[in-house]
Amino acid sequence: MSLRHAVLGLIAEMDGASGYDLLKMFEISLGNVWPARQSQIYGELGKLLDAGLIEVAEEGPRGRKAYRITESGRAELHHWLVDVRSKGSRKDEPLLRVFFLGLVEPEEAQRYLRGHAAGLEKYLDELAALEKGIDWGEDDLSVYGRLVIEYGKRYAAMRRDWFEWASHEIESLNDRGHGQKQPPGTREDSSAGE
Template sequence: MSLRHAVLGLIAEMDGASGYDLLKMFEISLGNVWPARQSQLYGELGKLADAGLIEVAEEGPRGRKAYRITEAGRVELRHWLVEVPVKVGRRDEALLRVFFLGLAEPGEAQGYLRRHMEGLGEYLDELKVLEKNIDWGDDDLSVYGRLVMEYGKRFAAMRRDWFEWALREVTALDERE
């Protein structure tokens, strides 16, 4: 996924959204699957406009611009959605470190696993709070946003449970020695 397509999708769903509106939507929705900083978002808006994929729908006070997707933008978004194969990410720095934890002291290895387990538990709690604070409706952003939210909760829970299991395994190994 690219920031380009995330922004295009939000503009298609939120016709007339400003950069600020899009940034807020990133924070409460896409930030859990594809985070973006303000400078990245505004930079991407400029690139999309230059490419003719979005246009300024209206300009307001203090230079506020509201954007809408162009027909070329819709074609590009649809192409990405249904025709471009998904690139599955295989890199996982946390698991790469787990692979080499035998090089650390047993207490350090256990601490590493415990921190991840606890951090994922905290992240899961944050997702649950966020989910309760969202005013879910029947619109596309709500329907598909709930699907992504559920994935995030399940994925975080699975990783937390795995780190808990790995901690038990490493602790048991240390106790045998």
């Protein structure tokens, strides 16, 4: 997903929204799946204007501008939604670190895993508060926004559960004597005593 299409999609949904309106909607909706700073959003508005994908619908006091999507913008958004295949990201830094947790003490590995589980629990609480704080309707932003929040809740719960499970696995391995660090230059195999 690109910030370009996120901003373009919000403008299509919120005809006549200002940059400030878009920023606030971004924070409560898309910010959970594609975070962006104010400067990035305003920068993208300028690029979309230059590309003819949006236009200024009206100008108000203190330079406030309300935007609307153009026909070219709708065509671009439609093309991205239905024709461009999602790339998806296979990069996951927390799991990359898990892969190498054998290089640290088991207690450190468990602390790392439990820390992620606790962080995900906090994120689930934030999503629940966000969900309660939104006045849901039957409009597209509400319908599809609820789908996205539900995905976030299920994904975070699955990851939290997995990190907790992995921490227990390390604990049980440690209890059975597996994963003990060997001093440099020693061997664990059957030829170690020869």
